Amino acid sequence: MPADAYSAPDGLWRAPVAPGPLDARVRLPGSKSLTNRELVLSALATGPSRLVRPLAARDTDLMVAALRALGARIEPDGEDLVVEPGPLRGGTAVDVGLAGTLMRFLPPVAALADGAVRFDGDERARERPMATTIRALRDLGVPVDDDGRDALPFAVGGAGGVRGGAVRIDASASSQFVSGLLLAGARYDDGLVVEHRGQRLPSVPHVEMTLDVLRRRGVTVDAEVAGATGRWTVAPGAIAGRDVVIEPDLSNAAPFLAAALVAGGRVSVPDWPSTTTQVGDRLRDWLAAFGGEVALHGGSLAVEGPGVAHGPLHPVDLDLSEGGELAPTLVGLAAFADGTSTFHGIGHLRGHETDRLAALVAELGNVGVAAEETEDGIVVRGGSPAAGRPWRSHADHRMATTGALIGLAVPGVEVEDVASTAKTLPGFTELWARMLP
Incomplete structure (x- = not known):
């Protein structure tokens, strides 16, 4: 389905809802x-x-x-x-x-x-x-x-x-x-x-x-x-x-692999290195903590999940001091958990493309999920997200992809400035649309 099918008249990008479990292989550009x-x-x-x-x-x-x-x-x-x-x-x-x-x-x-x-x-x-x-x-x-x-x-x-x-x-x-x-x-x-x-x-x-x-x-x-x-x-x-x-960008893989936990089904990323210095490799542990089945086989990393329509995700308590760039995706997943999730070691995200902690708290609040900042992280009280005001990207590519992730299971999520994803992943909306059944 073409990505522009989701463009709202006011310039917002209407995040597509997954019509069923995923079965996708997503090839990503370099790191x-x-x-x-x-x-x-x-x-x-x-x-x-x-x-x-x-x-x-x-x-x-x-x-x-x-x-x-x-x-x-x-x-x-x-x-x-x-x-x-x-x-x-x-x-x-x-x-x-x-x-x-x-x-x-x-x-x-x-x-x-x-x-x-x-x-x-x-x-x-x-x-x-x-x-x-x-x-x-x-x-x-x-x-x-x-x-x-x-x-x-x-x-x-x-x-x-x-x-x-x-x-x-x-x-x-x-x-x-x-x-x-x-x-x-x-x-x-x-x-x-x-x-x-x-x-x-x-x-x-x-x-x-x-x-x-x-x-x-x-x-x-x-x-x-x-x-x-x-x-x-x-x-x-x-x-x-x-x-x-150049290895594929493993951090850019985060929202795609996480999509299997939200929508259900299976998403794989080929050319995943067996050894790497990229922090995105920690997704193998962190997505499993939410209840996903994660396997690296034949050079591809695959994540499977039943989807939030069949039950909430597990709440987590994660130290992300080594992987702050993955925090927006993981915090987005916590919105679908059946309890309180806590993320530590990411106080420095206040100085990234935007103040990511404040941005995540604000945007989760806009979809009805309670969250609050701590000195070095964020606490998310998982529940049932619902569309509210537009999901603002705050000129931050990872905030925009988190809005897309929420929208897989929440009808009506509209992401402002989805073009910010071109900072590290041109063609994000096309890749996202092709992932859907």
């Missing part, structure tokens, strides 16, 4: 997290790289445009991208959109350019935490002009190189602050030592992903992580060009 890390390293490498099956979405398109502006040559070859590194140049501007990977990964790269690089983005991007990156660069001797905002817009004064050394940061708001420094660290004259001291270290798997892609390119990096503290050492040296096959 945004891996694509953008590999693009950065390819632009800093000593030779050419080829990225096979990278994600083509707003966040990755913005990364390509930014790295071209900084001097890299990036050309499509079929579905692949071929990257030829070039001298990093300043006197340019970077549009980060609303992408945390751009606003946190590229300023340490821009410090290596031969002139100033100005950063700005969407209106909401100006509200996202950036003080950690700005202060870290200043501590490393890199001038940053932000007019005292500790936020976008700002300009990084590149001088053609960075001495490097040791820097202490508080990455409690996002692990991207750590990854951004590590990705550029090997190009600094003395390498880089990043020490994190803070209340927490969220999304540790994303830092492990960064370490893995660095090591695969010949960079020597050591890590010491204990609880909420961490210390990472990147040795100075060359970053090798390489051919990389």
